[in-house]
Amino acid sequence: MISLLDYGAGNVRSVRNAIAKLGFELIDIRRPRDILDAEYLIFPGVGAFGAAMQRLDALGYTEPLKEYLAADRPFLGICLGLQTLFEASEESPGIAGLGLIPGQVRRFPESALAVPHMGWNGLRLQRPGPLLTGLDAQRFYFVHSFYAESTAENAGWVLAETDYGASFVSAVQRGRVAAVQFHPEKSGQDGLEVLRRFLSGEALQPERESAAEQGTSGPTQLARRVIACLDVRSNDAGDLVVTKGDQYDVREPGGAVRNLGKPVELAGRYYDEGADEITFLNITAFRDFPLADQPMLEVLRRTSENVFVPLTIGGGIRAFTDADGHGYSALDVAGEYFRSGADKVSIGSEAVAIVEAFRASGGDGSSAIEQIATVYGNQAVVISVDPRRVYVDSPDATERTTIETALPGPNGERFCWFQCTVKGGREGRDVDAIELARVCEQLGAGEILLNSIDRDGTGSGFDLELVAAVRAAVGIPVIASSGAGSPEHFTQVFQSAGAEAALAAGIFHRREVPIASVKARLRDDGIPVRD
Missing domain, CATH: 3.40.50.880 (Class I glutamine amidotransferase (GATase) domain)
Incomplete structure (x- = not known):
């Protein structure tokens, strides 16, 4: 027994x-x-x-x-x-x-x-x-x-x-x-x-x-993680599909939602191919009440039956009130995802609102980050950041944290800051990515998932300046996301920007770059990876 x-x-x-x-x-x-x-x-x-x-x-x-x-x-x-x-x-x-x-x-x-x-x-x-x-x-x-x-x-x-x-x-x-x-x-x-x-x-x-x-006698090494990301949403027929946008637009020229596969099947494929973790992003969750989103919960349940690497779920991790007037806290929502098979939850737009509130009154234990971290641990809370570059002539032109960039702006500006956005990148806020990462770490987050609206879907490589700036600002792991187009891009973000993990979606979905090719290149470049 x-x-x-x-x-x-x-x-x-x-x-x-x-x-x-x-x-x-x-x-x-x-x-x-x-x-x-x-x-x-x-x-x-x-x-x-x-x-x-x-x-x-x-x-x-x-x-x-x-x-x-x-x-x-x-x-x-x-x-x-x-x-x-x-x-x-x-x-x-x-x-x-x-x-x-x-x-x-x-x-x-x-x-x-x-x-x-x-x-x-x-x-x-x-x-x-x-x-x-x-x-x-x-x-x-x-x-x-x-x-x-x-x-x-x-x-x-x-x-x-x-x-x-x-x-x-x-x-x-x-x-x-x-x-x-x-x-x-x-x-x-x-x-x-x-x-x-x-x-x-x-x-x-x-x-x-x-x-x-007796085993090995030499030191062990922490491997760099290669993560497969699945953006999941309902298509026009009501079926959950994995999709991928070009600059966040997930519809084909004819108007149909781009369909790159079924989430459970695709997650299983990535597990077999050697993905170190798998992330599901419910990209329409900000419009839908997540506890009524039973198909997404079922995706987690079914995936966890055969996929034995960490699973992260993002989208809609915040407080809700349903049509009957019953309120659910962010902790309630996260708890349902954990019981369905998630190991971590990813908080996106809600994190921006939390940082804005923190400016006014500080942390009081009531935020989604604090609630979830207290019950499930810091490692269970991932902060998903969707920043875009805002160019300025000098650091004095803004109160936000700036960097001097090697990629000048449209008018030759040599400085920029990384503006956080909400609602899938459609709305900017007066919060920069470095401030958000620092505050969220202080409140109890255990990891930062760092996207880039400027690089998403371009295949031109990760925004190394953004990743390096955020990595230098926090003491928790940083996952680089957006822009991967080749195995070399993964080497660059690990060697030059210090990321602990790197995430990709479209190049894996379309089989343009297999996970095995990424790991082979990292291994050749002397970067420790899991076999």
Whole structure:
């Protein structure tokens, strides 16, 4: 009997789907006694350490969970499920963890590295263990801002370490209790293999000493991510299709919505072709009430059944009131997407309004960004920015943040600022992209998806000046978007602008540039990528 400890935070649908894909059945923990009745127990977690422990206490789960662990019964913790095994975390001072493993959970220090540590990284085995043996050279998907610290006191637990600035604990195991910092359910076939080894009992066999199983000894590297983006909307027949516009115009010359494929099928194709993440943008959501947009929710549910990399959904993540006068918060909307299979939500036009309100009164915890980040964690909130260049003669001509550009304006202007737009680029606001990124990071966003209205659909390459300016202004990861036309453009945005990820749509949809060609070029240029 395999039991899932779902305490109500984050997307556990992917864990459920991964287990089902492997042919195992799963039941939910619904009362404290169920923990002690479990034969195999899986504890996935995202969000804040303190909130998770308080929720376990409120449900009456803490003491039976400690009893289950003390009895050395089969247990697999995922992400926060690993961190809660330790004594405490800097994320939530004064709140005790389960205390099974001696040591503390620390925050990644502020440095040139973006936090959260987000993306595909490797494992360095510290000792043999059937859970990970033979997989240590592969990449697994991580997303976390806090890490378990390796010490002499917990060395007997540490199965693997990973490097991000410094080494941290990425897997632990002693006896039949194991946990991993990465997300196996989001780590493709290698991640599914980790789950299979645990669920089958193979990973719980006694350790076998073998020099050949000691793993690699060199440092691990975070891979640059290549993301496939699917703009989804209804066509005139009411069917959801993937489309792509030229400067945001998604209709063919004859007036029909451009149809580049069905979203579930196309997402599956990109997973098979090696996309590191997949993003769905519901490009008509600003006009429609999202909780009534059942087809988009169904897209997520069906996609997550067979696609085991992170899924992001954007469009309409804001408060709504329906025709019956019932109000829904942005948190309600995001929660429905997470339960349907999303790992992150992307906030676009609403973020501009949030920054405008922040100027007037500061953050008070009520914004969509703050609400969602508090419950689901910073890593679950992506800010999608749609800026366009506004040229000026000098920095003194505007109160907005400017750059000196190597691409002069129509009248030879040498300076510009990046104006944020809303409603699919149709309306400009007096907010610049750098201010928006900084404020959203302060409010709790974990990543910036940086588009460019000027470059969208041009195939002329990413706006390197825009990406570099925003990347220098924030400490969270930046995804470059808009303008990719060749594999070389991806190399440029990683090497010259420092982006952590790059996203493309049209060139992938039309098979003009395969994902494999992008990764081959990056690999040839010395940029680490996931195989």
